[in-house]
Amino acid sequence: MKAAIIYASTHHGNTKKLVDAIAGKYPVTVFDAQTVPAADLTGYDLIGFASGIAWGKFYESVERFAQASLPEGKQIFFLYTCADNSRDFAASLRAVAAERGAEDLGTYACKGFNSYGPWKLVGGINKKHPTADEIQRAVDFFAALVRKISSSSKDGKSAI
Ligand SMILES: Cc1cc2nc3c(=O)[nH]c(=O)nc-3n(C[C@H](O)[C@H](O)[C@H](O)COP(=O)(O)O)c2cc1C
Known part of the structure; x- marks a missing residue:
């Protein structure tokens, strides 16, 4: 089983x-x-989309990639970093995935350093984010997806 992550991380490399x-x-x-x-994703079983958030959405480059390349019926997940982790910022991309009949396996999100606009005047906010713990939790999130797929695979072998 093959996994791919499509990402954009242009502000501070937080999502990267x-x-x-x-x-x-x-x-x-x-x-x-x-x-x-764009890329041919037909050979991938698990596809993740990862991005910083701008104006309440994943970056345009990730949304465009998904529009161009997400095949029908894939297992997908979302990762993002943002200034204010209290809303669902994956909603618009999730809608694209739903149109393609994707199985949404979940979302991991955490805070990221933000120095956009007025925040620049005060040196930015969330300066230490993502923390080592938040990064580890993203790895744990992915590991749980791999376990879930492995346990549901026909032969029960490790999925990745
Ligand atoms: C132009 C711009 C718009 C942003 N809009 C939002 C927003 O709507 N909501 C939010 O929580 N964070 C927002 N942020 C903060 C970023 O999502 C956050 O800093 C993120 O961690 C950046 O990720 P990156 O370094 O991987 O690009 C914005 C940042 C920029 C530069």
């Missing part, structure tokens, strides 16, 4: 820290949506 930690532990193919606009 989560993606790098996962890809450092698991054999995941990583696509940077800022430089790769």
